[in-house]
Amino acid sequence: MPEIIVQSDPFDMGERLNRFAARQENAGAVVSFSGVVRDADAGGLQAMEIEHYPGMTEKALAGIAEKAMARWSLNDAFILHRHGRMTPGETIMMVATAARHRADAFAAAEYLMDYLKSRAPFWKKEITETGTAWVAARDEDEDALSRWQSGEEAGSSPAG
């Protein structure tokens, strides 16, 4: 069963990864990705606030992880995503996958990232010295899903 954690508290990505790796049996490959609050506008970002939809968030992440488990030969998967206020340099989220072979672990980690960026109910707001602004979804993020959708139902497409 993939492990899903949604929390506001900071976390130690190294400690999480070690714990994930330690509970695997016979996994030859462990892959992880971590997302970090980045100051895109060179010094202007004071904080990032992430809103989410409690209840749906956990279900959506579990659903994405289950799909990855079904699609690749994975031993296990892990998703942790924070909500609330974070400052530049703080870790927002991480995914980890474990498999017998690295190709499955790499591909599944990318799939988890592509899906959770635009199918899990999180919304980022940037707080700068001059005000606040919701981060707009990028077309590239939606496009990233299309490469996984051949031979699989496409999920809910925008605006029906």
Add this chain to the structure above:
Amino acid sequence: MIELRYFAWLRERIGTGHEKLETDAATVGELIEELKARDEAYAFAFSDLGTIRAAVDQELVGLDAPLAGAKEIAFFPPMTGG
């Protein structure tokens, strides 16, 4: 009676994150039309349907999705996690 939830800038434009409603709308799209007719805040919030996503009972759906039996409908902008 259904529970409505709004998130991110949709919540800010409407001015609340929760409300309850009696509706005869058959689909998500019909419900949006009903809400838009209420006042300027709703009309503004839902003015560009290309930027609106919906969930029925916490499952992402298209705007043509039926509401029969739904308990909780949520509206929000495209998601920006990760």
